[in-house]
Amino acid sequence: MQQIFNFIYKNSNRLLFLLLLGISLFLTIQSHSYHRSKVISSANFVSGGVYEKINNVSEYLNLRTQNEMLAQENAKLRSYLFDLKDSTAISKLDSVKGMRDTDIIVSKVIHNSFNSYENFLTLNSGANQGVKSDMGVVNSLGLVGIIDNVSPNYSTVVSILNVKSQINAKIKKSNHFGSLVWNGKSTGYAQLIDVPRLAAIRKGDTIVTGGQSVIFPENINIGTIDRIYVDNQTHYYTLNIKLFNDMTNLGHVYIIKSKDREEIINLEKGRKNE
Amino acid sequence: MNNVLFINTFRFLLLLAVQIIIFNNMNFLGYISPFPYVLFIILYPVNSNKFGLLLASFLLGLTMDVFSNSGGIHTAACLILAYYRPYLFKFSFGLSYEYQTIKLNDVITPERFSFILFSVLIHHFVLFILEAFQFSFFWDILIRTVLSTVFTIILCIIIIYLIKPNRR
Missing domain, CATH: 2.40.10.350 (Rod shape-determining protein MreC, domain 2)
Known part of the structure; x- marks a missing residue:
């Protein structure tokens, strides 16, 4: 017994190192697997809050480009509107199902990484705004990524610049x-x-x-x-x-909420279980 | 003693803040991203508590990981650097380093430079290996390590000269 204590006392530094290294390697391996850790992500309220504060400042630096992008998108949407036969009538909802099948949540990128192999974005909307894991994220120019982790007010996105995304x-x-x-x-x-x-x-x-x-x-x-x-x-x-997208410069994005998604997933799950 | 603790806490927070706000957004040529926050581990007092250093670098790395969505790669790299720091001291300053008074934040001599070089090199190599996590990127990892190391060291030296206590 004495020897065990002696051993622990002598090697306490090494043991602490191995313990902490074990934790960090566990986190690393977990982050490389599909089911990512929910805690070590920038969607939690501390890092999300910090990134939002930083973004509040840095947003002003590229207001001009964001404005231009919005104006261009407006012009494009306008042109669709003018091409309609009757531009004052509101177009009908999908008459077969009686409802639209996609909804859009507007959100803002508050942190964007693009210098590693697995890149993630952080958005300033989360579960409170109706965001769920595995929703698609696009902007006016095209594809951005897929929602990964969601916290009450923030969410992370697997960018298309991620070697794991497909x-x-x-x-x-x-x-x-x-x-x-x-x-x-x-x-x-x-x-x-x-x-x-x-x-x-x-x-x-x-x-x-x-x-x-x-x-x-x-x-x-x-x-x-x-x-x-x-x-x-x-x-x-x-x-x-x-x-089409400059992935290093993203402002506002749209999160796509597909109404039929749950139904399709449930259907396919049922087929697999049989 | 309190003063040392205060200085290190301040350095911890300041380096993390600067890293997250400024240096994480740097990305030259798609390869080069500097991590001068390792300066905290490099400048940690030489003959102080090893537990303290290990725990502090664990926290340092974990914070970086939370902010860059990277699992535990910064944590592992920081821990390895913190654990092997005494060996690096022995390598750069000779066997009797414990009896000398080594001040790192001072004019850059060859010993100090070699210590900073090997510290940063070890940290970045572990970091990029764990980041890629597969051997098909081997050459990519090496190139990234070398270029980022150069960039980080330049920034480290600039920072050291900036915070150097001026002598009369």
Whole structure:
């Protein structure tokens, strides 16, 4: 017994080090798995609050670009409105189901990371505003990411600049599907992998979200094809996509709330259980 | 004693704040992001309590991780640096470092520079390995480590010269 105490006393420094290192490695491994830790994330009220304070100041620095983006989006929406036959009549709700199937929550990016392999954004709306895990996030230019952790007032987003994210996407004109991933290199480009060789593609074609995902509605802009090459192992096309969004400069974003999502997920779950 | 505690707490908070507000937003060429907050561990008093240093670096890393959504990578890197700091002292200042009065925040001599260099190098290497977490990024990790180390050291030296107590 005496010896045990002696041993602990002698090596107390090393034991403390190993204990703390064990905790940190546990947190690291957990963060790399799909079910991420809920505590160590910038959605908690301390870091969320700090980031909101910082953002309140830094927001003023790019008001001009944000204003321009909003004006452009308004102009685009206006042009849709003018093209309607009767621009004063409110368009009817989806008459088959009797309700709209997507809702939008407006939110603001209060922290944006883009210099590691797994990048996350922090938004200033959370469960109190109706945000839930696995909702899609877009802005006026295109795709941004998918909601990850949610706290009462803040939420984190897995950005498309995250080597773990994988989003169903397609080529707009030919409907060939692929998966949008990121290779961890440049912040302006993402990669579309597993595109069949049959697909007739050209440099400059537009890539949009595919309809297979329950997270995003179909046809949300992602980017244009920048380079085309054939993967040596799978012999599928790999496309380098130039993103429409400047992921290093994000302001307001829209969180997409799909009404049918729960129903689809429940349906697919039931099929798997059988 | 109280004065030392106060200075270190102040340094802890100040370096974290500067890191989170300014340096986390720096991203040159897509590779280079400096982490001068390790200066807290480097400048921690030489012959003080080792428990204190380990616990402080654990807290330091954990705070960084919370703010950058990175699990436990900063925590692990800080802990490893804190634990191996005495060996680095031995390497840079010779065996009898415990009997000398080493002041780190002073004019940069070759010994001090080598100590800062190896400290930052170890911290960044562990950090980037854990961040990538797979070996397919090996060369990428090395390039990131080297470039970020250079950047961090330049910032560290600037900061050291800024906070250096001026002598008459």
